[in-house]
Amino acid sequence: MNPVDPQHSAAAIPDDTEVDLAAEYQSSQIQDVLDTLDRELIGLKPVKTRIREIAALLLVDRVRERLDLSSETPTLHMSFTGNPGTGKTTVAMRMGEIFKRLDYVREGHLVTVTRDDLVGEYIGHTAPKTKEVIRKAMGGVLFIDEAYYLYKPENERDYGAEAIEILLQIMENNRDDLVVILAGYKDKMDRFFTSNPGMRSRVAHHIDFPDYDTGELLAIARLMLAQQNYRFSADGEKAFVSYIEHRMRLEHFANARSIRNALDRARLRQANRLFAGTGRSLTRVDLMTIEAEDILASRVFVEGRRDVEAPG
Numbered sequence: 001m002n003p004v005d006p007q008h009s010a011a012a013i014p015d016d017t018e019v020d021l022a023a024e025y026q027s028s029q030i031q032d033v034l035d036t037l038d039r040e041l042i043g044l045k046p047v048k049t050r051i052r053e054i055a056a057l058l059l060v061d062r063v064r065e066r067l068d069l070s071s072e073t074p075t076l077h078m079s080f081t082g083n084p085g086t087g088k089t090t091v092a093m094r095m096g097e098i099f100k101r102l103d104y105v106r107e108g109h110l111v112t113v114t115r116d117d118l119v120g121e122y123i124g125h126t127a128p129k130t131k132e133v134i135r136k137a138m139g140g141v142l143f144i145d146e147a148y149y150l151y152k153p154e155n156e157r158d159y160g161a162e163a164i165e166i167l168l169q170i171m172e173n174n175r176d177d178l179v180v181i182l183a184g185y186k187d188k189m190d191r192f193f194t195s196n197p198g199m200r201s202r203v204a205h206h207i208d209f210p211d212y213d214t215g216e217l218l219a220i221a222r223l224m225l226a227q228q229n230y231r232f233s234a235d236g237e238k239a240f241v242s243y244i245e246h247r248m249r250l251e252h253f254a255n256a257r258s259i260r261n262a263l264d265r266a267r268l269r270q271a272n273r274l275f276a277g278t279g280r281s282l283t284r285v286d287l288m289t290i291e292a293e294d295i296l297a298s299r300v301f302v303e304g305r306r307d308v309e310a311p312g
Contacts, residue, residue: 012068019063030055033097040094041087042223043216050207051091051098058102073176075204076104079193081186082209085255088183089143091209095179096141105177106139113142115149118163126159130166138178147182148192164196171202212255217244220256224263225290232290239295240266246300262298269294 025031034052041048054076061074076099080088093110100108113133120126134142144150150160171180182189182199186208193200212220218241225231232240243262247253270290274282 017067019067021059021063024063025059028059028101030059030098030101033094033101037091037094040090042219043212044087044091044209047087047091047207047209050205051095054095054205055098055102058098058104062102073104075175075202076179077171077175077203078179078181078205078207079189079203080181080183080207080209081189083185083211083255085257085259086209086211087256088209089145091207092141092143092181092183095181099141099179105141105179109137109140111137111140111142112145114145115160115163118144118167119150119158119160121159123159126162127166130163134166134170134178138174141179141181143181143183146184146188148184148188151192151195153195164199168198168202214241214244214248217248217255217259221259221263224260228267230263230267230288230290233292235292236290236295239292240290243295243298243300250300263290265298266290266294269297 034048034055037048037051058074058076078095080092082088089110089112092112096105096108096110098108099105111133117133118126118130120129150164152158152160167180170178180202182192182203184192193203218237221240221244222232240262244259247258247262252258267290273291273294274286
């Protein structure tokens with residue numbers, strides 16, 4: 001999107017030129033992406049509202065450009081903050097699709113990285129690593145998880161600052177074909193931006209992802225099971241609600257990620273329960289159903305012990 005001459009614009013396009021935004025919206029097929037996001041992610045109403053607002057802004061901006069009203073490419077770099085398992089990566093993927101459908105990037109693909117993918121271990125190693133990642137992400141979205149680990153002021157020999165400088169340059173000079181999304185815990189991201197004002201100035205959209213409540217986590221569990229042709233029995237569902245309430249109070253709880261891990265273990269227990277009872281024939285319902293005993297065997301319910309799962 002290039003600067004335009006106001007006098008040329010006024011002469012070329014009459015001020016009363018009309019545009020049908022509804023038709024533009026339909027032809028962009030943005031709604032398909034938003035509907036997919038609604039199916040994929042339970043809850044997150046404030047996040048979804050913000051995504052719709054950004055999509056509307058970009059759609060209007062595209063129409064303004066067609067009428068010679070836009071002056072430059074909008075800044076689309078973002079910060080996603082929140083605890084693990086709240087849907088940040090999924091939303092980043094769908095944002096890439098929206099950007100592509102509105103012609104803000106060429107491909108719309110998502111490249112997900114962490115500090116290890118960008119920062120080298122010796123002099124001269126960081127620049128080529130960072131530039132190679134950027135090359136792969138160009139035309140789409142670069143999602144940097146736990147971005148605050150790029151900055152380690154306590155270590156004078158750390159090369160993260162070099163990666164940040166390269167990113168800053170690319171974010172400014174190539175914003176018409178690359179969107180960078182920085183993600184991580186809110187408090188750590190706040191400190192990161194305070195320490196890196198150049199990065200803060202390049203990030204236009206800050207979106208906070210709230211934790212899920214018990215009802216939303218249960219809905220997520222039902223969705224995950226249905227996708228694999230499983231379901232809870234009535235007692236199994238009650239047991240899982242109890243599991244959620246217990247698990248949320250323990251350390252390393254990771255929202256939907258913890259739910260997925262719990263269901264994987266429940267399926268394992270169900271398989272062993274069915275195998276142990278091979279003296280009888282099994283029905284399709286037997287093979288689909290997660291019972292209360294498959295949930296209540298979790299270590300979450302054993303006093304003094306905690307369900308073991310990887311932090312994050």
